[in-house]
Amino acid sequence: MNKLEARNVNVFYGPNQVIKDVSISIKKNTVTAFIGPSGCGKSTFLRLFNRMNDYIDIFKMEGRIEIDGSDIYDKQIRVEELRKQIGMVFQKPNPFPKTIYENVIYGLRIQGIKDKKILDEVVEKSLKQAALWEEVKDKLKNSALALSGGQQQRLCIARTLAVAPTVILMDEPASALDPISSAKVEELIYELKSQYTIVIVTHNMQQAGRVSDTTAFFYMGELVEHDSTKMIFTNPKNERTQNYITGRFG
Amino acid sequence: MSHLDIELQQLKAETIKMWTLVNLQLNKGKESLLNLDKDLAREVILSERRVNAYELKLDRDCENIFALFNPVAVDLRFVLAVLKINNNLERTGDIAEGIAKFVINVDHNFDKQLLELTRAVEMYEAAINMMNETLQAFDQENTAIARKVFQQDELLDDINIKANAVIADYIRNHPECIESALYLLSIIRKLERVGDQAKNVAEEIIFYIEAKVLKHRSIVEKNKK
Numbered sequence: 001m002n003k004l005e006a007r008n009v010n011v012f013y014g015p016n017q018v019i020k021d022v023s024i025s026i027k028k029n030t031v032t033a034f035i036g037p038s039g040c041g042k043s044t045f046l047r048l049f050n051r052m053n054d055y056i057d058i059f060k061m062e063g064r065i066e067i068d069g070s071d072i073y074d075k076q077i078r079v080e081e082l083r084k085q086i087g088m089v090f091q092k093p094n095p096f097p098k099t100i101y102e103n104v105i106y107g108l109r110i111q112g113i114k115d116k117k118i119l120d121e122v123v124e125k126s127l128k129q130a131a132l133w134e135e136v137k138d139k140l141k142n143s144a145l146a147l148s149g150g151q152q153q154r155l156c157i158a159r160t161l162a163v164a165p166t167v168i169l170m171d172e173p174a175s176a177l178d179p180i181s182s183a184k185v186e187e188l189i190y191e192l193k194s195q196y197t198i199v200i201v202t203h204n205m206q207q208a209g210r211v212s213d214t215t216a217f218f219y220m221g222e223l224v225e226h227d228s229t230k231m232i233f234t235n236p237k238n239e240r241t242q243n244y245i246t247g248r249f250g
Numbered sequence: 251m252s253h254l255d256i257e258l259q260q261l262k263a264e265t266i267k268m269w270t271l272v273n274l275q276l277n278k279g280k281e282s283l284l285n286l287d288k289d290l291a292r293e294v295i296l297s298e299r300r301v302n303a304y305e306l307k308l309d310r311d312c313e314n315i316f317a318l319f320n321p322v323a324v325d326l327r328f329v330l331a332v333l334k335i336n337n338n339l340e341r342t343g344d345i346a347e348g349i350a351k352f353v354i355n356v357d358h359n360f361d362k363q364l365l366e367l368t369r370a371v372e373m374y375e376a377a378i379n380m381m382n383e384t385l386q387a388f389d390q391e392n393t394a395i396a397r398k399v400f401q402q403d404e405l406l407d408d409i410n411i412k413a414n415a416v417i418a419d420y421i422r423n424h425p426e427c428i429e430s431a432l433y434l435l436s437i438i439r440k441l442e443r444v445g446d447q448a449k450n451v452a453e454e455i456i457f458y459i460e461a462k463v464l465k466h467r468s469i470v471e472k473n474k475k
């Protein structure tokens with residue numbers, strides 16, 4: 001069974017169709033990169049997997065989105081439970097104006113977990129997984145806002161990991177970071193894929209090449225091609241894919 | 251046109267220049283052999299340095315494109331192909347030089363009858379033709395032309411295999427010509443290798459245009475589209 005599955009999905013914002021009959025299968029513990037020009041629908045499509053588009057009034061979806069084989073748009077589904085399983089990391093690091101410690105356990109606090117021993121353990125484990133522990137272990141009570149941009153982004157990843165998701169959605173997680181921080185986030189993605197299924201939207205072709213197992217190219221709401229990243233970057237089947245990745249677009 | 255496109259076009263133009271020079275080397279080698287023109291053979295040896303200089307330059311150009319432009323897909327395959335073709339051209343240049351050295355060293359004219367019997371001239375012309383056609387295939391990005399080369403290589407192999415017996419026979423009848431006969435055998439060996447280089451180049455051209463890997467396949471498979 002595939003971890004994530006989209007079947008014949010259409011998305012509309014009011015009268016505008018922005019996703020057109022997209023089907024895709026994503027295997028467990030792989031990294032999938034979504035690439036394509038701005039406005040082609042990558043973020044919209046990504047947000048379908050944790051029902052983030054539900055907040056948008058004019059949003060309407062047709063088709064099916066499945067996680068572990070079950071329909072996540074089913075009426076029985078509790079969205080808060082779903083979001084625990086499907087974490088999300090955004091382009092701009094968005095730590096809360098709280099301590100580093102409180103940021104990491106934010107999700108657990110909401111769940112009502114109070115046991116200090118458990119919380120301490122989760123903080124250490126999540127920060128280690130996010131490759132931030134060594135840098136912050138002595139200042140967990142400091143404000144998260146005092147961290148650098150790259151550290152803040154890894155903190156947000158730690159916050160996502162703390163609630164033990166199985167899937168992590170990332171929307172251009174490194175595009176606001178300097179090259180070194182960006183490289184750290186990439187390393188991290190690579191480390192995390194043994195335990196998580198990761199979907200990442202990126203504008204950086206080389207980044208897609210480096211971090212992902214498969215790459216999906218979107219163009220004007222359509223999924224043009226989805227194949228192993230090696231194939232996409234050495235011998236794409238579709239001419240539009242080739243034109244896009246070689247920078248000869250339009 | 252994008253910056254990368256300009257770089258790739260320049261790389262292609264430089265490759266064609268080197269290729270033209272190598273083919274000229276082969277041609278001069280052939281003329282020097284037919285007329286035992288030692289001056290022409292010396293010219294071939296002198297120009298070998300230019301071929302080597304091209305090789306270094308193309309290597310460096312490819313390296314820069316990899317480092318600065320991160321080419322992907324067809325662009326990546328093109329630069330990889332040029333890198334290997336560059337190597338094949340340099341070796342072909344070495345072979346032309348080797349033939350020229352034999353021409354300089356040999357004492358007597360090559361016997362016209364022996365040239366006929368061994369089909370050495372026919373072989374030389376076929377080898378030059380293969381290199382010209384692969385150049386054309388590269389220039390026009392035409393894999394049909396590249397595929398023709400595989401057939402011609404069979405002819406070279408055939409002539410090469412039969413040459414042993416022909417030359418042994420000839421030496422028995424003309425022991426006074428043993429030296430030039432042995433030189434001719436060496437030249438035939440070298441021409442066989444020109445055919446191999448042309449074949450490698452044709453495989454690279456098909457790889458970059460069609461993304462098919464033809465190395466180490468039989469000729470029947472290679473000709474399948």
Ligand SMILES: Nc1ncnc2c1ncn2[C@@H]1O[C@H](COP(=O)(O)OP(=O)(O)O)[C@@H](O)[C@H]1O
Pocket residue numbers: 013018036037038039040041042043044045056
């Ligand atoms: N909240 C929204 N309301 C209306 N239209 C939107 C909204 N978000 C995105 N769109 C439109 O949907 C299309 C796809 O956008 P998006 O998914 O953000 O693309 P991408 O992430 O590939 O840049 C665009 O035309 C965009 O203008």
Ligand SMILES: [Mg+2]
Pocket residue numbers: 042043044171201
């Ligand atoms: Mg987006």
